[in-house]
Amino acid sequence: MIERWALISGLKGDLDTYELIQKDLKKTPGNITLFVLGDMIGPEKNCNKLLHRLINPKSNDLQPWCIYGWWEEQILLESGYRGNQRAEALRINKGEEVVKSLINAVDKSFLDWIAALQFGFVELDCGLIHGSSKDVGDDLTLDTPPLTLLDRLTRLQVNRLFTARSTQQFHLELTEGILNSEVHDLTGNHKKEQKVPQKAVIGVGAGKNYTLYDVGTDNTQFVRAGYQSEKKKNGFGLHF
Amino acid sequence: MNQAVISCLHANLPAVEAVLKDIELQGITNITCLGDLVGYGPQPNEVIELIKEKKIATCQGCWDEDVVDGLDACDCSYPSQIAERRGHFAHQWTTGKLTKENKDFLANLPYSIRKDKCLFVHGSPNSQHEYLLPDMDAFAALERVENAKAEILFCGHTHQPYIRELANGSIAVKVKNSGSKDIQKKEMNLPMRRIVNAGSVGEPRHGGTKATYVVYNDITNDVKIREVEYDIELTCKAIINAGLPPIFAWRLKNGFEFAERAEDASHVCER
Numbered sequence A: 001m002i003e004r005w006a007l008i009s010g011l012k013g014d015l016d017t018y019e020l021i022q023k024d025l026k027k028t029p030g031n032i033t034l035f036v037l038g039d040m041i042g043p044e045k046n047c048n049k050l051l052h053r054l055i056n057p058k059s060n061d062l063q064p065w066c067i068y069g070w071w072e073e074q075i076l077l078e079s080g081y082r083g084n085q086r087a088e089a090l091r092i093n094k095g096e097e098v099v100k101s102l103i104n105a106v107d108k109s110f111l112d113w114i115a116a117l118q119f120g121f122v123e124l125d126c127g128l129i130h131g132s133s134k135d136v137g138d139d140l141t142l143d144t145p146p147l148t149l150l151d152r153l154t155r156l157q158v159n160r161l162f163t164a165r166s167t168q169q170f171h172l173e174l175t176e177g178i179l180n181s182e183v184h185d186l187t188g189n190h191k192k193e194q195k196v197p198q199k200a201v202i203g204v205g206a207g208k209n210y211t212l213y214d215v216g217t218d219n220t221q222f223v224r225a226g227y228q229s230e231k232k233k234n235g236f237g238l239h240f
Numbered sequence B: 001m002n003q004a005v006i007s008c009l010h011a012n013l014p015a016v017e018a019v020l021k022d023i024e025l026q027g028i029t030n031i032t033c034l035g036d037l038v039g040y041g042p043q044p045n046e047v048i049e050l051i052k053e054k055k056i057a058t059c060q061g062c063w064d065e066d067v068v069d070g071l072d073a074c075d076c077s078y079p080s081q082i083a084e085r086r087g088h089f090a091h092q093w094t095t096g097k098l099t100k101e102n103k104d105f106l107a108n109l110p111y112s113i114r115k116d117k118c119l120f121v122h123g124s125p126n127s128q129h130e131y132l133l134p135d136m137d138a139f140a141a142l143e144r145v146e147n148a149k150a151e152i153l154f155c156g157h158t159h160q161p162y163i164r165e166l167a168n169g170s171i172a173v174k175v176k177n178s179g180s181k182d183i184q185k186k187e188m189n190l191p192m193r194r195i196v197n198a199g200s201v202g203e204p205r206h207g208g209t210k211a212t213y214v215v216y217n218d219i220t221n222d223v224k225i226r227e228v229e230y231d232i233e234l235t236c237k238a239i240i241n242a243g244l245p246p247i248f249a250w251r252l253k254n255g256f257e258f259a260e261r262a263e264d265a266s267h268v269c270e271r
């Protein structure tokens, strides 16, 4: 059976979208693993129902594998899980009201579960992370300098990096790279030519926009939740 | 004009005096220091006062930061638990010795100093705790210089002096699955950049016992690594007399390379 990953992020408490995606995935062929790349919570909606569902999946739900995202980091900061630090960046950029809304959107009983979430997963030669291993808020897009993308791949020692922070959907391949390095030290001169093997950075999207990844063929499919019903409407077919 | 860049003085006064003398003998007056004025060595106040007296522009090093913040150096940068304990002990010792004035001085040092196309930092532009080792992934090394918008990046922290030139680079990218029919391809050339590590004045780890620093000529772009002899015995005695771990003296005397350093060059302290 085809091995396929579903990568979602940025639900921000939206249980309806999560249910829609679960429904989609039931109709998607293959052996599917569901990864939730953070931002399960946010300040706009009460997030308790979604969190409860992620922690206690329904019997016919695909088991979600969750990591924490930027909004999880903010609530952990503000709730004292990071020593003396607080969510100052959020406070400065969005104001006190948003900080309060975020705190009110999540019941305190979920905080320990959030705090125990992993920063990322490494599966095969792929890194699955909310931003990058440099920072959970690292906003990688198609316009990020390739050198920066390469650095983020190197830090995780992976060939493919799935990232969610930018909310964009993209699949950028670094097809070739070369760089000459010459080091002079007290023992003499050392020359080296470094090449990059093929690597890729994939933006998985957010909310209703999510990504299906075919592990065997390295193909991505950018999907909008509810596509199965849309497909019928406009006759747009998906080819796997 | 020639300028000198020194780093990692580590409270070793005889070494600092010898290096400053060597710089003076060459008629160089422009000196930049990349931090780690204290830690390991027995004369933290004396070294800070000498730097202040000479008005040497200085960035904050990892030890300077940790001593001030009351934090212990990130344990992940120690190769063993014994090394970690020794490091912590040296921190406590140094914190206890430093005057309030000198602590304030360390606390107010900048993370980086920029002069035209040169950027001076202790570890890397990302962190005082990141090691830019000479064999670090070339693309990642270039990224550090590029992201800092510099042409030459001066750093220390590894205690190994080197000059690394990164040239003739290119990267090709392809947008897959963009929804449009044409495959979007792009190839870009990478700029030539250099990383210069100033080594260490007070705690060398290059395999020899001499203090090291670099001289940079901003007209010819030439960089030279200088090695300077100093009275090692004097420092070693002071280490023992101060009650600091004798291994710090032994290391200076034998010029052994192994010391407290991260195994992984791309490692950044997440503390």
Ligand SMILES: [Zn+2]
Binding pocket: B008, B009, B010, B036, B061, B157, B158, B159, B200
């Ligand atoms: Zn140092």
Ligand SMILES: [Zn+2]
Binding pocket: B036, B061, B062, B063, B122, B128, B157, B158
């Ligand atoms: Zn250091």
